[in-house]
Amino acid sequence: AQKITQTQPGMFVQEKEAVTLDCTYDTSDPSYGLFWYKQPSSGEMIFLIYQGSYDQQNATEGRYSLNFQKARKSANLVISASQLGDSAMYFCAMRGWSQTSGSARQLTFGSGTQLTVLP
Amino acid sequence: DGGITQSPKYLFRKEGQNVTLSCEQNLNHDAMYWYRQDPGQGLRLIYYSQIVNDFQKGDIAEGYSVSREKKESFPLTVTSAQKNPTAFYLCASRVETATNYGYTFGSGTRLTVV
Numbered sequence: 001a002q003k004i005t006q007t008q009p010g011m012f013v014q015e016k017e018a019v020t021l022d023c024t025y026d027t028s029d030p031s032y033g034l035f036w037y038k039q040p041s042s043g044e045m046i047f048l049i050y051q052g053s054y055d056q057q058n059a060t061e062g063r064y065s066l067n068f069q070k071a072r073k074s075a076n077l078v079i080s081a082s083q084l085g086d087s088a089m090y091f092c093a094m095r096g097w098s099q100t101s102g103s104a105r106q107l108t109f110g111s112g113t114q115l116t117v118l119p
Numbered sequence: 120d121g122g123i124t125q126s127p128k129y130l131f132r133k134e135g136q137n138v139t140l141s142c143e144q145n146l147n148h149d150a151m152y153w154y155r156q157d158p159g160q161g162l163r164l165i166y167y168s169q170i171v172n173d174f175q176k177g178d179i180a181e182g183y184s185v186s187r188e189k190k191e192s193f194p195l196t197v198t199s200a201q202k203n204p205t206a207f208y209l210c211a212s213r214v215e216t217a218t219n220y221g222y223t224f225g226s227g228t229r230l231t232v233v
Binding site: 004009033035037042043044045047050091093105106107108109110111112 | 150152154159160161162163164167177207209211213215220221222224225226227229
């Protein structure tokens with residue numbers, strides 16, 4: 001079984017400041033991938049960043065970086081220099097096995113963090 | 120441009136009716152997925168298909184059915200057996216090659232029971 005936990009239902013950050021969104025995971029699969037998605041109010045899922053379980057370095061994509069601590073099973077998203085357009089729901093997700101679906105390589109999602117950037 | 124098209128964007132269903140949500144992709148991806156999202160929640164897997172003419176139940180398949188007659192199309196039917204169908208439904212596809220790995224999502228269908 002695999003599980004993603006996001007313990008921050010809502011976060012506020014001042015414009016231009018950095019913010020960290022927490023994500024912890026649990027899996028027995030030796031190989032897995034971790035994703036972060038942004039979901040604005042319109043509903044589409046926007047891919048932000050990916051980290052493979054065997055990647056030696058933390059992933060970075062522009063203002064997004066992933067703080068991957070494998071021993072702690074955490075994959076926190078760091079957004080630098082927050083912008084008003086960053087206000088959205090953010091989901092952490094993991095590729096692997098589900099407890100009922102087998103090796104479908106589907107994504108398992110956390111419950112999300114609603115980020116609000118304040119002007 | 121390649122992508123996933125979901126239609127309709129909004130759908131209203133009366134109690135006891137079946138409705139079908141469309142999902143079409145022109146990405147040539149083999150694997151496709153249907154997810155359900157309730158307000159303030161993450162996505163939960165309903166059904167998935169890894170190849171044409173094959174599909175498997177996800178974590179919350181009861182009250183739903185799918186078909187995969189063509190690679191491009193993976194429609195989801197919400198049957199009258201689904202007791203609480205009001206939700207946001209997202210379709211996704213997956214690419215996995217030696218040089219490219221990732222998921223693409225459609226823009227979703229918001230289903231409301233009236």
